[in-house]
Amino acid sequence: MSPFTFFPLAALIIASALGVILNLHPIRSALCLAVTLFLMAVMFVFLDAHLVAALQIIVYAGAILVLFLFVIMLLNLEADVPHKRRRNVTLVATASGLGFAAITLHALFSSEGSLPGPGFSVAAPAEFGTATAIGELLFTRFVLPFEITSVLLLVTVLGAVVLAKKKLR
Amino acid sequence: MVPATYYIALSLILFVIGAVGFLIRRNLIVMFMSIELMLNAANLAFVTFARQQLGMDGQVIVFFVMTVAAAEVAVGLAIIIALFRHRETLNADEVRILRW
Numbered sequence: 001m002s003p004f005t006f007f008p009l010a011a012l013i014i015a016s017a018l019g020v021i022l023n024l025h026p027i028r029s030a031l032c033l034a035v036t037l038f039l040m041a042v043m044f045v046f047l048d049a050h051l052v053a054a055l056q057i058i059v060y061a062g063a064i065l066v067l068f069l070f071v072i073m074l075l076n077l078e079a080d081v082p083h084k085r086r087r088n089v090t091l092v093a094t095a096s097g098l099g100f101a102a103i104t105l106h107a108l109f110s111s112e113g114s115l116p117g118p119g120f121s122v123a124a125p126a127e128f129g130t131a132t133a134i135g136e137l138l139f140t141r142f143v144l145p146f147e148i149t150s151v152l153l154l155v156t157v158l159g160a161v162v163l164a165k166k167k168l169r
Numbered sequence: 170m171v172p173a174t175y176y177i178a179l180s181l182i183l184f185v186i187g188a189v190g191f192l193i194r195r196n197l198i199v200m201f202m203s204i205e206l207m208l209n210a211a212n213l214a215f216v217t218f219a220r221q222q223l224g225m226d227g228q229v230i231v232f233f234v235m236t237v238a239a240a241e242v243a244v245g246l247a248i249i250i251a252l253f254r255h256r257e258t259l260n261a262d263e264v265r266i267l268r269w
Contacts (some may be wrong), residue, residue, distance in 0.1 A: 006171040008173075011191060020199070020203070021193065021199070021203060021206075023172070026199055028203065033205065036179055037209065040212070043176075044213075048219055048220055049220070049231070059238075060235070060238075064239055068246070071250065072198060090193045094189055097189035101182060102186060107182060108178055108181065112252075116221070117221065119216075119221060120170055120221065124220065128225065129228060134228055137229050142229050142233075145233055149236050152237070162245035163250075
């Protein structure tokens with residue numbers, strides 16, 4: 001991707017991600033999360049991950065986000081009030097987050113050019129990231145994790161039904 | 170052409186935003202959204218490395234991460250609904266029976 005598309009896109013993603021954690025009203029957070037997830041899907045398209053981009057929109061923006069919005073509206077939540085007692089926690093968390101980001105970014109950029117692989121200058125083959133190619137991998141090399149995923153989803157369905165039942169014993 | 174390093178940097182920044190959001194917010198639903206943000210940052214790193222190496226294993230792993238994220242949200246929101254029904258609150262500071 002050329003720098004003229006990457007940097008505005010990255011800036012928008014970071015801005016909407018900040019909107020998720022800084023908005024006091026949960027609905028606004030959820031809508032910012034929707035924007036972030038859509039822009040991430042755009043990023044995936046530029047990285048030749050077309051199936052992943054489609055799944056991102058269908059699963060995240062389609063299913064997960066609707067679930068979030070549904071629960072927020074169901075519970076009829078009010079906006080948070082910033083708590084005085086928590087100001088120290090906020091300060092320490094923000095400072096350590098910035099410190100972590102600074103250290104890892106420094107490590108990343110001081111080792112520039114040493115990431116293994118052919119890199120972005122080599123054009124991806126035509127079938128890279130298509131549903132056919134990923135499906136083939138999924139049913140050959142990754143068939144055991146794939147089957148375990150189905151068990152996980154079954155447990156999830158049962159767990160969600162049991163937990164959300166009216167009487168919790 | 171933007172090199173892969175910048176994509177990893179973006180993924181890192183998103184992860185830190187998610188982690189900080191998890192720590193500074195006390196609304197359980199917003200904490201959940203921060204977790205989603207962190208998972209998505211990991212997905213971006215996986216997809217970047219898949220493109221860098223021109224191998225699709227990373228994209229398959231993103232598929233599994235998305236499945237786990239969907240499962241986690243379904244169960245988590247069920248817990249949140251059950252919690253709200255019992256305690257009428259979603260503030261993580263007020264739910265402390267299991268904490269010492």
